[in-house]
Amino acid sequence: xxxxxxxxxxxxxxxxxxxxxxxxxxxxxxxxxxxxxxxxxxxxxxxxxxxxxxxxxxxxxxxxxxxxxxxxxxxxxxxxxxxxxxxxxxxxxxxxxxxxxxxxxxxxxxxxxxxxxxxxxxxxxxxxxxxxxxxxxxxxxxxxxxxxxxxxxxxxxxxxxxxxxxxxxxxxxxxxxxxxxxxxxxxxxxxxxxxxxxxxxxxxxxxxxxxxxxxxxxxxxxxxxxxxxxxxxxxxxxxxxxxxxxxxxxxxxxxxxxxxxxxxxxxxxxxxxxxxxxxxxxxxxxxxxxxxxxxxxxxxxxxxxxxxxxxxxxxxxxxxxxxxxxxxxxxxxxxxxxxxxxxxxxxxxxxxxxxxxxxxxxxxxxxxxxxxxxxxxxxxxxxxxxxxxxxxxxxxxxxxxxxxxxxxxxxxxxxxxxxxxxxxxxxxxxxxxxxxxxxxxxxxxxxxxxx
Ligand SMILES: [Zn+2]
Numbered sequence: 001x002x003x004x005x006x007x008x009x010x011x012x013x014x015x016x017x018x019x020x021x022x023x024x025x026x027x028x029x030x031x032x033x034x035x036x037x038x039x040x041x042x043x044x045x046x047x048x049x050x051x052x053x054x055x056x057x058x059x060x061x062x063x064x065x066x067x068x069x070x071x072x073x074x075x076x077x078x079x080x081x082x083x084x085x086x087x088x089x090x091x092x093x094x095x096x097x098x099x100x101x102x103x104x105x106x107x108x109x110x111x112x113x114x115x116x117x118x119x120x121x122x123x124x125x126x127x128x129x130x131x132x133x134x135x136x137x138x139x140x141x142x143x144x145x146x147x148x149x150x151x152x153x154x155x156x157x158x159x160x161x162x163x164x165x166x167x168x169x170x171x172x173x174x175x176x177x178x179x180x181x182x183x184x185x186x187x188x189x190x191x192x193x194x195x196x197x198x199x200x201x202x203x204x205x206x207x208x209x210x211x212x213x214x215x216x217x218x219x220x221x222x223x224x225x226x227x228x229x230x231x232x233x234x235x236x237x238x239x240x241x242x243x244x245x246x247x248x249x250x251x252x253x254x255x256x257x258x259x260x261x262x263x264x265x266x267x268x269x270x271x272x273x274x275x276x277x278x279x280x281x282x283x284x285x286x287x288x289x290x291x292x293x294x295x296x297x298x299x300x301x302x303x304x305x306x307x308x309x310x311x312x313x314x315x316x317x318x319x320x321x322x323x324x325x326x327x328x329x330x331x332x333x334x335x336x337x338x339x340x341x342x343x344x345x346x347x348x349x350x351x352x353x354x355x356x357x358x359x360x361x362x363x364x365x366x367x368x369x370x371x372x373x374x375x376x377x378x379x380x381x382x383x384x385x386x387x388x389x390x391x392x393x394x395x396x397x398x399x400x401x402x403x404x405x406x407x408x409x410x411x412x413x414x415x416x417x418x419x420x421x422x423x424x425x426x427x428x429x430x431x432x433x434x435x436x437x438x439x440x441x442x443x444x445x446x447x448x449x450x451x
Pocket of ligand 1: 316
């Protein structure tokens with residue numbers, strides 16, 4: 001009987017200590033060996049000559065809108081897009097489905113939909129809203145990996161933002177739940193609401209007005225408040241989609257002051273600027289908004305210094321029609337990007353820094369697994385889940401709307417081209433994407449916090 005179910009031969013494995021030419025043997029969904037000369041010992045062989053074998057991407061910032069808004073994006077289409085881009089585990093945000101994931105009942109519904117329809121593994125964020133503090137403990141017991149709250153209007157009525165009082169109460173409660181982190185959308189509600197109102201009331205509603213209504217200052221006010229409250233309550237926090245260098249500075253300073261805080265940014269803040277709004281209109285609308293080229297370069301400077309902990313796609317899809325219309329303030333804010341998290345990150349970071357592939361994999365795989373305590377995930381090592389992507393860097397592969405697996409095929413990344421290309425994606429040893437085709441081999445597993 002063969003020793004392995006699958007072996008990956010003659011690739012360069014991005015392992016925990018570096019990149020080395022090795023074969024990788026998988027049995028029962030687990031990495032059993034990383035050695036030379038494993039050929040002839042498996043039911044199935046994957047030839048990875050000229051390719052890298054990288055840890056599967058853990059996209060810790062994904063909005064799948066199922067149940068309730070599945071016509072925006074469902075687990076099936078969203079997870080196919082993930083698989084095609086080398087992502088093996090997604091962590092779903094609690095906001096865009098109906099019901100929103102703010103209590104046990106909603107959690108069970110969400111989990112059931114994921115188990116039925118998600119091709120890759122998935123974990124869930126629970127929501128923190130002003131009136132669900134009594135629900136947090138049961139969500140923790142059910143296995144959410146953390147909580148998410150908005151410090152400004154979320155755009156969804158069923159997911160109201162927290163004010164300072166409810167945020168502090170929520171943080172106190174979360175601090176008591178062992179291992180939990182609070183992810184924060186950090187923009188100041190008072191400032192963004194005031195500016196938005198001014199522009200809308202005066203009939204100024206184009207994209208420049210929208211940009212002006214969400215200045216960097218709004219992010220800084222909110223991040224400062226979050227840091228202060230985290231220090232007071234002991235609640236670990238994760239600031240999602242930081243769009244500016246000044247925000248990263250505040251987080252770095254807080255880390256030095258022993259606040260338990262991490263920072264995420266997204267590919268769109270690194271590869272797009274406000275110019276994309278001119279080209280794409282609302283398809284490139286997100287909050288915080290895209291920044292000008294100088295601000296993007298400043299964010300890269302922080303990135304190079306290693307001051308950013310994780311990269312997530314913030315895939316936030318919607319119906320095509322929700323991106324249309326004259327009033328830019330009314331258009332849905334959110335960028336569709338789950339399919340290209342690895343493509344853009346690996347390609348651009350490799351081009352713009354002297355980082356190794358191992359360094360890059362930490363932001364996309366290892367750090368999310370560690371910060372959100374996903375067992376056996378995040379690196380290629382014997383004993384870990386066989387979540388991986390066989391990829392190469394060859395030529396320039398254009399992103400086209402026909403190639404998108406999304407339910408609504410829009411993305412501001414269309415037309416860009418990058419050398420990174422996922423050739424095959426394995427989730428616990430099961431092939432979900434190979435040679436340009438989705439492999440509908442079963443379903444992903446719900447990954448429970450820590451167990
Ligand atoms: Zn988001």
